[in-house]
Amino acid sequence: MRSRSECAGPRRRPSWATSGCAYHDLVDQELGERSFAWTKARVTPENKAYLQMLVKEIRFEADGKRVLLVHGSPRKINEYLFEDRALSSFQRLAATSNADIIVFGHTHKPYTKSVDGVTFLNVGSVGKPKDGDWRACYAVLDTTDMPSAVFRRVEYDVKQAAAAIRATELPDEFALDIETGGAPRSAAAR
Template sequence: MRIAFFSDIHANLPALEAVLQDMDQKQPDFVYCLGDLVGYNVWANEVVETIRRRHIPTLAGNYDEGVGLHSGDCGCAYKTEDDRERGNQSIAYTNRIITDENRRYLRLLPRHMRLDFEVQEGEKLRILMVHGSPRKINEYLFEDRPEKSLQRLLEEAQADVMLFGHTHKPYHRQVPYAVAGQLRYRHAINLGSVGKPKDGDPRACYVLLTLDEKSHTADAASMQVEFVRVAYDVEKAAQAVEASPLPDEFADMLRKAY
């Protein structure tokens, strides 16, 4: 079984369309979106309507929450006053263009989703989907998080596999723990970003998770995690930003993926 997960589209319709086209070719069994549909680009309504039209199960991201509540705060952790001002311009613009119907949709999105698989008799595999973390929609779980802290988070969340986004930087960490003297593994998987990557690679990113009857927490390699990078028309997305009231810096971020 193959399951596709993606996150952080941020109103970048060309990137979303390229990713969905790639998924249509690969034909995963299930598809899930982990939020942040809007913000930073011009196609907020088109992205929401594409997700709705395809009936893709979707979480609320912090940006979706802010726009859904018609707030001026996206819950982002900006590092400088210039970044904060650009962020304020972005959410103000998104609040202006979003339709009432799409705002209602964003406001009512769930904050987490769970999947439980019994791939072996008596042995469950618990998958948790969140946007930022199980604790907060806008908590950043970076790759350098201490192992003990990440293990505690996964244990408290009762997740064997946790998928999340928000940082726009993809990674997969296998976190070991012991049960009755047997070594087992939990998995923390950051999906990266479809529409606003920050890892130096401007291509859209999503994850394919493959499970089979041998998938087990005792075997770290029994669950295959593939980060799929998809080329799209970055220049079209960047030029759309430059032709809008949004700050031109957002276009540079798309071109250079930072």
């Protein structure tokens, strides 16, 4: 299993990577503080420099459509765009984002929806799912004609990944999260 520091290495293409919330937002304060301290102690200066150079958004055109990549929302890195969020919120983003397609994550729950001609695409999560499916999730975006996406799931050795987490000082909840896909704690671990 790769650690956060390994995944943050500068060998990644920074032109296609946006800054995420793991270093900006701590939702569950106690677990978040423990995770942050553990991660901070292991991130190399080289990887820290790489993380600091990541951009908050990426814009480009594909098949004549304006595409915007962000972590949380076009407004804030840590804003949650859950699928059931008020329509008026999506309408404001559609009107002000200057994009035809907005690609984001942060909730770790994949979905796609169209609001006022703008496609909203939550790509899911590769490493910390929250939709009840333990497999890594990514989206393949088709920008021809009407934008659409296909979600792909990839199996990996989740038991090995959970064991690697348990071999650290990190809380067991983190291992359970990847085993259950973020399902409620009462769900049976894989």
